[in-house]
Amino acid sequence: MTTNTEPMAEQLYGAMSTLRSVRRLRTDPIPDAVRDRILQAAAWAPSGGNVQPWRVVVVQNEAQRRVIGDLYRIEWEKYGAGARQGLQHLSGEVLEKQKRTLAAADHLGEHMGDAPLILVFCFNPENMAITDADLGRPSVVGGGSVYPAVQNVMLACRVEGIGCTLTTLLCFQETALRDLLGIPDPWYTCAFLPIGYPALGGHGPISRRAVDKLCYLDGWGQPLKGR
Amino acid sequence: MTTNTEPMAEQLYGAMSTLRSVRRLRTDPIPDAVRDRILQAAAWAPSGGNVQPWRVVVVQNEAQRRVIGDLYRIEWEKYGAGARQGLQHLSGEVLEKQKRTLAAADHLGEHMGDAPLILVFCFNPENMAITDADLGRPSVVGGGSVYPAVQNVMLACRVEGIGCTLTTLLCFQETALRDLLGIPDPWYTCAFLPIGYPALGGHGPISRRAVDKLCYLDGWGQPLKGR
Numbered sequence: 001m002t003t004n005t006e007p008m009a010e011q012l013y014g015a016m017s018t019l020r021s022v023r024r025l026r027t028d029p030i031p032d033a034v035r036d037r038i039l040q041a042a043a044w045a046p047s048g049g050n051v052q053p054w055r056v057v058v059v060q061n062e063a064q065r066r067v068i069g070d071l072y073r074i075e076w077e078k079y080g081a082g083a084r085q086g087l088q089h090l091s092g093e094v095l096e097k098q099k100r101t102l103a104a105a106d107h108l109g110e111h112m113g114d115a116p117l118i119l120v121f122c123f124n125p126e127n128m129a130i131t132d133a134d135l136g137r138p139s140v141v142g143g144g145s146v147y148p149a150v151q152n153v154m155l156a157c158r159v160e161g162i163g164c165t166l167t168t169l170l171c172f173q174e175t176a177l178r179d180l181l182g183i184p185d186p187w188y189t190c191a192f193l194p195i196g197y198p199a200l201g202g203h204g205p206i207s208r209r210a211v212d213k214l215c216y217l218d219g220w221g222q223p224l225k226g227r
Numbered sequence: 228m229t230t231n232t233e234p235m236a237e238q239l240y241g242a243m244s245t246l247r248s249v250r251r252l253r254t255d256p257i258p259d260a261v262r263d264r265i266l267q268a269a270a271w272a273p274s275g276g277n278v279q280p281w282r283v284v285v286v287q288n289e290a291q292r293r294v295i296g297d298l299y300r301i302e303w304e305k306y307g308a309g310a311r312q313g314l315q316h317l318s319g320e321v322l323e324k325q326k327r328t329l330a331a332a333d334h335l336g337e338h339m340g341d342a343p344l345i346l347v348f349c350f351n352p353e354n355m356a357i358t359d360a361d362l363g364r365p366s367v368v369g370g371g372s373v374y375p376a377v378q379n380v381m382l383a384c385r386v387e388g389i390g391c392t393l394t395t396l397l398c399f400q401e402t403a404l405r406d407l408l409g410i411p412d413p414w415y416t417c418a419f420l421p422i423g424y425p426a427l428g429g430h431g432p433i434s435r436r437a438v439d440k441l442c443y444l445d446g447w448g449q450p451l452k453g454r
Binding site: 002014017021034036041044045046056058059060079129132135137144147150151154155156158181187188190206215218219221224 | 270378382
């Protein structure tokens with residue numbers, strides 16, 4: 001693939017290709033100016049009908065972060081057990097890589113409340129045209145008006161040198177979280193991002209499938225190239 | 228808000244803040260190298276458990292694009308009627324702006340099949356941990372493993388000078404589209420992006436709510452600043 005050497009392309013692709021999940025965070029505060037730039041990135045994201053049917057509760061208060069951390073620990077203990085079992089089928093380099101990821105996830109499971117900020121994304125389904133609501137299969141389209149903003153936040157964290165990861169596990173604790181943060185009807189939770197300066201290496205190389213395993217041309221399974 | 232003048236931040240924020248929906252597209256083909264960079268941007272996106280439970284069918288074949296264009300026309304005619312009625316409650320500058328947007332959307336409604344490429348995003352719900360599936364309210368979390376990739380595609384289009392817009396209206400025609408493109412069980416459609424070089428001005432300034440209308444601190448409705 002030839003590269004695009006225009007500065008905007010080069011820098012964007014550089015950010016995207018090194019956006020890792022960073023799960024070991026320092027407790028140092030994030031300056032308000034940095035926080036505000038990250039939130040501005042969310043605000044720039046497109047949404048259906050430009051309605052922007054999402055809000056972010058930025059949790060900085062330590063007591064609230066502790067509660068969220070405790071709720072996350074409960075959910076991670078359940079979910080992590082399954083992830084640990086999954087390791088039994090792996091070996092060699094893949095196993096070692098997964099063990100490192102799991103260790104980082106276990107760290108977050110213990111320390112989510114220590115992140116200087118936790119971003120809680122909420123959405124209002126009444127302001128969404130959910131075109132796949134009645135198709136008799138799981139619906140995802142509502143997410144099309146929220147997760148572009150979440151991705152903008154993660155890319156903004158990358159360029160600000162802030163570590164972040166997206167979890168949706170806390171949806172299992174939605175009732176408790178709505179009480180804690182005063183989230184009114186008909187708003188619900190859909191994304192949780194602990195963010196902070198990286199404790200270790202932070203952003204860097206990522207592992208993803210090759211494009212030709214993910215993308216087809218003119219029909220399912222048909223290769224992009226060599227036609 | 229102070230700015231971050233590092234090149235990566237400056238260029239990323241420049242791309243995000245000028246990513247418009249571009250609905251009037253030229254028919255000129257998109258070079259394979261450009262297409263491949265845009266798809267690579269999708270592949271870099273994060274997803275739950277790094278599973279990447281999405282695929283893109285890139286539709287370049289003219290006969291297939293015509294069918295998709297016809298299906299889109301049907302859905303836009305229904306949806307656009309509602310959008311037109313909504314104008315009745317507007318006046319002045321807001322009305323003029325909405326009329327321009329609607330005219331561009333009507334153009335796309337007639338000409339989607341003329342776009343040189345249509346990206347059809349598919350997802351596999353069996354490869355997703357949909358944590359909000361059983362909460363008794365609309366579920367969006369599955370989208371968290373797909374729309375970050377869609378947003379990466381749109382940002383990549385921006386920096387490549389390619390116009391794009393995201394529509395989910397064609398989910399109403401999912402059965403026909405799965406037949407047309409040979410999409411197998413248990414894969415479903417969730418995002419459709421006609422892309423091409425802009426016929427008019429292309430990307431540029433965007434209208435969004437202010438950050439302090441979208442983001443709260445330590446509780447719903449609590450202002451970010453001035454505490």
